[in-house]
Amino acid sequence: MTATVPSTEFKFNTSSIRPGRIIAWTVLFIGGVIMITPLLFMFSTSLKSAGQVYDLRLIPAAPSFDNYVKVLSDGRFMRWFFNSTFVAVAVTLSNVFFDSLVGYTLAKFQFRGRYFIFLAILSTLMIPTEMLVIPWYLMSAQLGWIDSYWGIMFPGMMTAFGTFLMKQFFETVPDDFLEAARVDGLNEFTIWWKVAMPLVTPALSALAIFTFLGNWTAFFWPLIVTNSRDLYTLPVGLSSFAVEQSIQWEMIMTGAAIATIPTLLVFLVLQRYIVRGVMLAGLKG
Amino acid sequence: MADIRLEGLVKRYGKATVVHGIDLEIADGEFVVFVGPSGCGKSTTLRMIAGLEEISGGVLKIGDQVVNEYEPKQRNIAMVFQNYAIYPHMTVGQNIGFGLYTSDLPKAEKQKKIAEAGKILGLEDLLDRRPASLSGGQRQRVAIGRAMVRDPAAFLFDEPLSNLDAQLRSQMRIEIKRLHQRLGKTIVYVTHDQVEAMTMADRIVVMHEGRILQVGTPTELYEQPVDVFTARFIGSPSMNLLPARASDGAIIAGGAKIGGVPSRTGSGDLLVGVRPHDLLVGEASAQAAMALKGIVTVVEPLGSETLVHIEVDGAPAIATAPAKQVPAVGSTVDVWAAPGSLYLFDAPSGKSLGRL
Numbered sequence: 001m002t003a004t005v006p007s008t009e010f011k012f013n014t015s016s017i018r019p020g021r022i023i024a025w026t027v028l029f030i031g032g033v034i035m036i037t038p039l040l041f042m043f044s045t046s047l048k049s050a051g052q053v054y055d056l057r058l059i060p061a062a063p064s065f066d067n068y069v070k071v072l073s074d075g076r077f078m079r080w081f082f083n084s085t086f087v088a089v090a091v092t093l094s095n096v097f098f099d100s101l102v103g104y105t106l107a108k109f110q111f112r113g114r115y116f117i118f119l120a121i122l123s124t125l126m127i128p129t130e131m132l133v134i135p136w137y138l139m140s141a142q143l144g145w146i147d148s149y150w151g152i153m154f155p156g157m158m159t160a161f162g163t164f165l166m167k168q169f170f171e172t173v174p175d176d177f178l179e180a181a182r183v184d185g186l187n188e189f190t191i192w193w194k195v196a197m198p199l200v201t202p203a204l205s206a207l208a209i210f211t212f213l214g215n216w217t218a219f220f221w222p223l224i225v226t227n228s229r230d231l232y233t234l235p236v237g238l239s240s241f242a243v244e245q246s247i248q249w250e251m252i253m254t255g256a257a258i259a260t261i262p263t264l265l266v267f268l269v270l271q272r273y274i275v276r277g278v279m280l281a282g283l284k285g
Numbered sequence: 286m287a288d289i290r291l292e293g294l295v296k297r298y299g300k301a302t303v304v305h306g307i308d309l310e311i312a313d314g315e316f317v318v319f320v321g322p323s324g325c326g327k328s329t330t331l332r333m334i335a336g337l338e339e340i341s342g343g344v345l346k347i348g349d350q351v352v353n354e355y356e357p358k359q360r361n362i363a364m365v366f367q368n369y370a371i372y373p374h375m376t377v378g379q380n381i382g383f384g385l386y387t388s389d390l391p392k393a394e395k396q397k398k399i400a401e402a403g404k405i406l407g408l409e410d411l412l413d414r415r416p417a418s419l420s421g422g423q424r425q426r427v428a429i430g431r432a433m434v435r436d437p438a439a440f441l442f443d444e445p446l447s448n449l450d451a452q453l454r455s456q457m458r459i460e461i462k463r464l465h466q467r468l469g470k471t472i473v474y475v476t477h478d479q480v481e482a483m484t485m486a487d488r489i490v491v492m493h494e495g496r497i498l499q500v501g502t503p504t505e506l507y508e509q510p511v512d513v514f515t516a517r518f519i520g521s522p523s524m525n526l527l528p529a530r531a532s533d534g535a536i537i538a539g540g541a542k543i544g545g546v547p548s549r550t551g552s553g554d555l556l557v558g559v560r561p562h563d564l565l566v567g568e569a570s571a572q573a574a575m576a577l578k579g580i581v582t583v584v585e586p587l588g589s590e591t592l593v594h595i596e597v598d599g600a601p602a603i604a605t606a607p608a609k610q611v612p613a614v615g616s617t618v619d620v621w622a623a624p625g626s627l628y629l630f631d632a633p634s635g636k637s638l639g640r641l
């Protein structure tokens with residue numbers, strides 16, 4: 001009797017490739033190409049001179065970082081970058097604080113009207129932003145917030161979506177944790193801050209990421225509420241390149257490329273939270 | 286002083302009353318166990334003592350003070366929860382120290398207390414670890430440690446061993462008992478496990494449907510249950526109950542006559558109780574108070590003895606046989622009980638009528 005030696009020759013197992021998988025990969029590949037092409041053109045154009053902009057080759061004939069030097073040495077651009085950063089960070093911090101505070105209250109305290117308040121908050125999700133812009137503007141005008149940081153930030157300082165997300169998460173925190181802290185003598189605010197908040201970190205991360213990205217790219221409301229160029233956020237400022245200076249595509253693309261850096265950094269560093277957040281919240285990124 | 290007094294304590298949720306005015310005195314340093322089936326009101330009572338549930342009626346005193354309106358912290362009690370309630374984002378040391386969060390003690394003093402608690406509970410090498418890397422028993426010890434560092438007047442335990450496996454449960458039972466002996470503090474402990482109640486308590490409080498049925502030492506409850514519920518709830522396996530009737534000064538149970546009937550029995554439907562360990566398989570001795578025949582339905586050899594499930598005149602019962610005696614299923618066996626091992630109950634009310 002001879003022992004059979006297992007063959008070391010690699011055999012491609014064609015039976016494991018299912019047609020469904022081929023279709024899925026093809027669709028994903030095409031989707032990926034569609035998504036990344038504008039980004040590549042943005043970076044490509046940012047490396048071209050004004051004369052080369054309409055040369056649609058992806059790799060520029062004479063790439064140069066001159067546009068970056070020009071944009072970064074322009075005081076206005078840095079100002080807009082600061083404005084966007086300040087607005088996005090402030091609104092994110094505000095959302096993390098207030099949304100979770102309200103979400104916690106609705107999830108963990110029994111009081112009359114709790115359900116009605118939750119429904120009222122939730123129902124605001126059904127109102128499109130375009131409908132709210134005029135009331136926001138009138139309100140800003142009455143309060144003297146037109147052309148101010150407050151004016152840019154106030155509509156997003158607390159959101160119905162964030163409150164809903166945090167309420168759902170706080171409901172999963174066992175009451176025993178809170179009651180143990182209560183028996184230990186902590187007041188309700190400290191219980192929320194010290195005990196409940198650390199237990200919902202994945203939700204907080206997801207909320208922070210979505211809020212930051214949403215505010216970093218916000219265009220419509222900042223455009224309406226700001227008048228002076230010093231208060232423009234990056235998207236509004238970049239659009240002014242198009243209007244006032246006969247469309248300097250290479251400058252717009254360079255500014256946009258710089259503007260994507262924080263977004264990319266946030267995504268790369270917090271990718272797993274974004275993926276988890278999308279899964280948990282059941283929403284589009 | 287940490288004696289706890291419940292005077293007509295009531296708990297209502299809307300129109301539903303879940304605790305019906307219970308009275309109880311728990312002495313300073315006593316280990317009292319509330320036991321009963323799910324929904325009997327034992328945890329609600331404990332939570333009222335802790336201050337986590339509002340008291341709907343009655344008076345709760347800790348020491349000399351009425352504490353009905355006191356916040357949990359003001360009551361100077363510590364509580365250990367079923368799910369441990371130790372914080373996953375803190376280390377073992379931080380969890381234990383969290384009990385001192387509101388304390389004015391200097392940091393060094395707090396660290397000393399944490400180290401002491403860690404030492405007592407065998408956690409000194411785990412103080413820098415996170416709860417996720419601990420076993421169930423270790424987590425429960427951390428929860429006890431957090432309660433200990435506060436040096437409270439009384440400890441409240443809400444089914445603390447329910448999430449542990451059987452072996453760990455018996456080990457933790459001993460540890461909690463040792464802790465009580467060492468600290469000498471009042472402990473109020475809630476469980477649905479009668480073995481925990483029997484092995485740990487100075488006194489057991491049996492609750493059912495929001496009322497206290499009986500309060501007594503484990504031996505008192507085992508030997509003198511006031512009703513069928515307590516008799517069946519305390520002791521494992523549960524007490525056998527055989528339908529019986531009193532007639533002509535004797536009791537007929539399982540087709541056999543039992544002598545020595547108490548005069549207050551009167552006539553009517555009765556239940557004769559006998560614990561499985563008192564119902565022996567074999568030829569009845571001359572002094573037997575009750576001798577019956579039963580058909581074997583299931584046999585459970587336990588090593589030290591054999592539990593024989595039988596059917597006596599249609600009623601199920603469990604008897605005990607010596608270890609090596611394993612009767613065949615379907616066979617008929619003789620079982621008997623010695624005088625003094627029978628319990629008599631009034632069938633309609635379930636109240637005890639005494640021992641036989």
